[in-house]
Amino acid sequence: MRAMVYRGPYRVRVQEKDRPTIEHPNDAIVRVTRAAICGSDLHLYHGMMPDTRVGMTFGHEFIGVVDEVGSSVRNLKPGDRVMVPFNVYCGSCYFCARGLFSNCHNVNPNATAVGGIYGYSHTCGGYDGGQAEFVRVPFADVGPSPIPEWMDDDDAVLLTDALATGYFGAQLGDIVEGDVVVVFGAGPVGLFAAKSAWLMGAGRVIVVDHLDYRLEKAASFAHAETCNFAEYDDIVVHLKKITDHLGADVVIDAVGAEADGNFLQHVTATKLKLQGGSPVALNWAIDSVRKGGTISVMGAYGPMFSAVKFGDALNKGLTLRMNQCPVKRQWPRLFEHIRNGYLKPSDIVTHRIPLEHVAEAYHIFSAKLDGCIKPIIVPNAA
Amino acid sequence: MPYTPDKPKLAESTDELRARIPGWGADLDPRDRPSVPKERFDPGLNGAHWEFPQRQPEKWPREMSIEHEFLTPVFGTSCPPRGLSGVIRRYSYRTYSEARAAHWLLLLAADRVDAVESTLRSMLTRHPDNPVTETGVLSEFTHHGLSSRLRGKRVDRVHHPLDPVVVAAPWVLAGGVAYLAARRVVRRRRG
Structure with a gap:
């Protein structure tokens, strides 16, 4: 598959990478249809976050279509259109049981002070992110949610982090x-x-x-x-x-x-x-x-x-x-606000850029060129 | 005025705000907000059908914080540690807790070593690193680089010149080392 990979401070590129596989019975593999670059991705891009490894794929804001599910997944099936919170979380640890999904203790061996985040260095668990054609989504029964039919893709991808x-x-x-x-x-x-x-x-x-x-x-x-x-x-x-x-x-x-x-x-x-x-x-x-x-x-x-x-x-x-935002806790109310017309998240999107041009997207966003506020990355398979 | 008891009056009344701002006050009640209270115990709410998740297979010794009691049941498998940077990372995880600056400084040092190692490794492949395409710097010419930087009173203009230094320094350094090494070899052969 094609994926964005980090090559060192201020350097990223798109290259062929192995398609992710099911590594745990509650994993899903999602085919990404939209990803966004977050301002916090720039901390990785600029080499500020400890244990950001060359070869990692960034991207914690993404939506897509379920491509494959592990043997214990009950709530999703291939073909479902899903939005995925930027938090990787188990749903059952001390913190998840209290609604602190961003502080999950079962997903990040590298640090106890932060939970798991897709594509956000090994300090946040070492998970590849969604600026790629496919991504592994752990705990598929817990984090992802079907995207409501009435919601458009750009609104949905902004619900996975920035709006929440x-x-x-x-x-x-x-x-x-x-x-x-x-x-x-x-x-x-x-x-x-x-x-x-x-x-x-x-x-x-x-x-x-x-x-x-x-x-x-x-x-x-x-x-x-x-x-x-x-x-x-x-x-x-x-x-x-x-x-x-x-x-x-x-x-x-x-x-x-x-x-x-x-x-x-x-x-x-x-x-x-x-x-x-x-x-x-x-x-x-x-x-x-x-x-x-x-x-x-x-x-x-x-x-x-x-x-x-x-x-x-x-x-x-x-x-x-x-705190890091426990994203899914915010969704039901935010869905209401979007439906009522109080919020229109996609109004802040300024750039839609193909995955193949991800290096330019990072540079434009990082250097604040061209009136850039929010760039959306569109993979080839979208 | 902070010097007297009353709160300063707002320029707009509640009615005016409600008329001007779509949705003003929709979440007015602080107790009726999704993140209130901060902790809300409900283990059945989250879709988990386990008390402790099944363990993901550990395909290589996974580095972990010494503040953890054991390896978490699920973890990322991107980019296993390798090379000198991997040695530094493993040492940092094995030796220092998250509370120690040495832990984070070693990991940052490993990141810099990783970038150099990976660039050198890429030279042996069909896709060597290309600082021009990988920095996306050509978008300066297609996305109004100069005018974007000169518009308004951006305060970041003062440190923009440092960005190319940060990017180019390892390349210049590596080039210098390569030049000195080559010169020494040539001189030895001549001498």
Whole structure:
């Protein structure tokens, strides 16, 4: 089969690879019809995530058609059109039994601090991902769900991570009616978090980024006020000024490990790999939220230490909430919101690129060329 | 104002927000949200028809965190460790827990070694690594590279020049080493 493979920092290619096989009785093999590149794939692409091996296929956002099932699979059959959460999870461990699917303890031998994620390094379990023609899906009775007939493919693929994560991020903010919500990052997760904040009754939503084209999308898609932090000497002071010097009630970090805005932080984290991530957005969140407020962290960070301002977080009495999103928990409600017309995830898709051109897709997305917000990868067999 | 008790008034009323934003308030009740409460015990909910999953066959000694009691029943089988990078990875997993910086720094070092080893290995195949096609850099010419970078006040422009350095450094280094080695061989033969 044809599959994207990682060749080293900033280098990927498409090549022939063995078709995955059933390795466990509850596996399924899915023929991929759509995959997406996630902002967090860029952390792998840039060589930031420890134990990212040459030859691995990335891709934790994908949908497809079931091609083959293992002997113990009951809920799926070949031919079913399925969406697959980015979490690999067993459904039965201590954490899964409590709904913490992203924290599954039975799928990742390489680390106990993180669950399993498709195509996301060996630190997340060593599973090949969906930027390929076929992918192995463990625990087929647990994770995947049939795609509703009324749902189109681009909406479905965004439900496998980006939309679910943004919606989850807004929930972790514990937003109550009338709250002022600041979202750092106008990428896919930030846009969905901003949109979701309104569903939870926010009184004001402000999105911060440095890319004008993304801020324009935040205004049009997520109905948000926008701030380009590049236009201010100190974005924290500006946010204080526009929130009556109180600060926001809730701040959502939808940027994560490659945050810009502080050269030293960015270079030490992303180029020299001396930190688990550049915590610029997280530090701005700590400083711009009001005392007693809540920060929701949805941006992905690596397992190493980062220079985070915990003293300010302590002194301000903040609540910091975070997790990888347990995707499937969000689906029933998100299906309702899409059907009701409150959310149209595919509105943020800017590029649809054949799998054979995956190297260009990564470069365009990484360098933020051509107004790129969300690239979708379409395999040959789709 | 934080200096007085009342919360600042919002510019828009609830009715105005509901009229302007599709779905405003659809999840207004914090107790009626899919992720509330954080932990909800219901082992029958998730489609699992086992208490502990059947074990996947271990086809090679699978590296694992020493914080695990045993190998997880299911695991990824992509890219088994190999070469010098594999030795470093196995050592890191065998020796250090996730709590130790040495664990992660060794794994990152192994990643860099892996990239060099794999590039050298690719030179012996019909598909050697090609930094031009693999970086996708030609999309700079087809997807408005220059104008995208110059538009607005992007703050990442300041470190864009570092990207080619990160990509090219191993190639330049390898070329330099190869040149020095070749020069030494030639000089010995002449001498």
